[in-house]
Amino acid sequence: MASVEVSNVRKSFGSFEVIHGVSIRVEDGEFVILVGPSGCGKSTLLRMVAGLESITSGELRIDGRIVNDVPPKERDIAMVFQNYALYPQMTVAKNMSFSLELAKRPKDEIADKVNKAADILGLKPLLERYPRQLSGGQRQRVAMGRAIVRDPAVFLFDEPLSNLDAKLRVQMRAEIKALQQRLASTTIYVTHDQIEAMTMADKIVVLHDGEVEQIGTPLDLYDSPANLFVAGFIGSPAMNFISGRLEGGERPTLVTASGLKIPLAAAPPVGAGSEIVMGVRPEHVTLGGPLAIPAHVMVVEPTGYETQVIARLAGQDIVCVFRERLNDRPGDSIALTLEGPLHFFDAQTGHALAAN
Missing domain, CATH: 2.40.50.140 (Nucleic acid-binding proteins)
Known part of the structure; x- marks a missing residue:
């Protein structure tokens, strides 16, 4: 695993600046959640960590290495998207193994990693099914399994529970938190749902209009909000x-x-x-x-x-x-x-x- 350091990062689209000098440090093995209302810049910031968006200025380090100009495939990260992004023509096992096959890993290693991830996520009975035969929660587990088999330095989650119903969201919150603790993985997770942030994070970063309003543990933010925005946003x-x-x-x-x-x-x-x-x-x-x-x-x-x-x-x-x-x-x-x-x-x- 690895630490992630965002130092005075800015992002502009033309003359319009959407991220205004954000600085965040994610420690090795820490579960950090970026939270804020729609349009606050949290997904843009996550995509910059992933290498899917360029950085206008500032520095981004993963495990101490500056990665501003490093392509996504060389950053040793794995990302779980909101819409699952599964290949419909592939089985669960094939979806999970595909990135390893592209990397030309040995077949025994691929099978071993897929089986271990399937055990962790309770997917063993579903390995030969296709995405269309799965529920929303099962598809999300497959997307997580595809990330786990790569054994990345950093896991990135972009609002992974938004498409699930309320009961399943509660169940998946607990499963993701338990998984992160089991793997001791460095994780950055984006959500607009402050209940998700409060129940899952080791540390929360509250964003508003492209700026950091406050960083702290869930109870720090709840008990001692730094300003009116944080006070009104955290708590339900x-x-x-x-x-x-x-x-x-x-x-x-x-x-x-x-x-x-x-x-x-x-x-x-x-x-x-x-x-x-x-x-x-x-x-x-x-x-x-x-x-x-x-x-x-x-x-x-x-x-x-x-x-x-x-x-x-x-x-x-x-x-x-x-x-x-x-x-x-x-x-x-x-x-x-x-x-x-x-x-x-x-x-x-x-x-x-x-x-x-």
């Missing part, structure tokens, strides 16, 4: 944001545009009168309590083990997640406490402010 349901003016005194208070005063158990280290944005995750909103503020129920969504409520507070809708089963209906009044941990951001820059 998303973090609630309430804008207002900070007032000091015996207990700090956030005064919203509607005039509602929200008492705060903690406050950022900025002066009274500062315009800030407070963030609170849906699961950190509780019912009742001495600091409760009035709200109105707009929507109640029971899911079984928890109840999701959309409530109108300070003139805006916020999402709350309760473990209790509620009897409230739309239009009812409830009292909510923004229990925290609370997050604070500068209203102008969007940067996080540490709470005292």
